[in-house]
Amino acid sequence: MFATSTQRKCWTFGDESALSTLREKHNLNFISHHGAQVDDYQRYNYFLSPEEERLLLRQYELHLKDFCKRFSPPMPKCVIGTAFHYFKRFYLYNSTMDYHPKEILATCVYLSCKVEEFNVSIGQFVANIKGDREKASDIILNNELLLMQQLNYNLTIHNPFRPVEGFLIDIKTRCSLANPERLRTGIDEFLEKVFLTDACLLYAPSQIALAAVLHAASKEQENLDSYVTDTLFHDAGPDKLAILIEAVRKIRSLVKLVESPARERVRAVEKKLDKCRNQENNPDSEIYKKRVREALDEDDMPRTEPMRMSLDTSGVSQVLSPSAS
Incomplete structure (x- = not known):
């Protein structure tokens, strides 16, 4: 249950300022570690500011959404929601300057497939990625343990999709609204957008689900206020x-x-x-490839030609060599 979950205890925050504080802290941590000689007034001429990091992450969240929507076989909603949770959690405690979101994104989706028991092999997964799929597999699998570590192995996610089903059943049972199923389109549109916000880090899944239901009802020019106050929460105190x-x-x-x-x-x-x-975390760099060579025996050494993961404007992952970019 959400009330006793690690999601509630460790990954639900009081307000947006708490999230901003964490993001700014890890932005400054990166800069202090990698730019100790840079003047404070000049640091954001070279490094990304917290606002620039947020802008970049918002773009990659759109890519994440598009990649999941285009995935074959069709991806369950719970997998998409869980991938968003992982992606947002990772970048609360890490800077995009340390780990590029184009590489973490695919790993979040792949891990969420496993956790939500959407059984696709790594081969099936990278079949949805354009370019060199072997390189994509290497990047994803190399980042998987890192991602789990940064999530503190808190991998179980409570998404708003089940609470939505509960609300719809209750509306059908105890509310006079005609044909509650017509709310689904508005609910789905709302939930698709809600994962592009920080709501899942701030509010309970049931609160998000109720917001989606009320939004969909208003789009249908229906008012469920009395249902909420007089039926759904009639025993709740005014506070x-x-x-x-x-x-x-x-x-x-x-x-x-x-x-x-x-x-x-x-x-x-x-x-x-x-x-x-x-x-050191850039697969294109010589220092990264040198570290790989030192960590592996010559016989087991992977291909080390330049590689770069990116996302095209349709949101489909690609692995491109410099000559193809």
């Missing part, structure tokens, strides 16, 4: 009800603010990142 109503309002406000980052701005940040990222 608890007020907290719930405020949570739903904030979740819906977050979704309303979702917008795609400006493409030109994203390109500029990515160019900046190529210069300031940690080369």
Whole structure:
């Protein structure tokens, strides 16, 4: 249950400022470690600022959504939701300058397939990736343990999809709303957008689910306020009800603010990142390949030609050699 889960205990935060504090901390940690000689006033001319990191991550969240939607065989919603949780959690405690999101993204999706028992082999998984699939496999499998470690092995995720089904059953049973199934389209649209916000790090899955149901009802020009106050939570005290109503309002406000980052701005940040990222974690770099060579016997040494994972504008992962980029 969510109330006793690691998600509630370790990965649900009080407000957006708590998330911003964590992100700024790890941004500054990276800069202090890799740019000790850089003047404070000049550091963001070379390194990414926290705002630039957030911009980049918003773009890659869109890529994550598109990749999952295009996945074959069709990917269950719970796998997509879990992948978003992992991606967001990872970058609360890591900088994009340390680990490029184009490499962590695919690993989050692959791990979520395993955890949610969506049984696809690594071969089937990378069949959805354009380019050199062997290289894609290497990157994903090399990052898998790192991802689990950074998640503190808290891999079980409570998504809002089951609570949505519970609300719909209850509405059919105890509410006079005609044909509640017509709410599904609006609910799905809302939940697709909600994972592009920080709501899953701030609110319970049931609160997100209720926000989705109420949003869908309003789109159908239906009002479920009396159902919520008089039926669903008739035994709740006024304080608890007020907290719930405020949570739903904030979740819906977050979704309303979702917008795609400006493409030109994203390109500029990515160019900046190529210069300031940690080369020890860059599969293209000589220092990375040297470390691999030192860690493996010659007979077991993997292919080390230059490789770079990226995502095209349709959100489908690619592994490109420099000549193809």
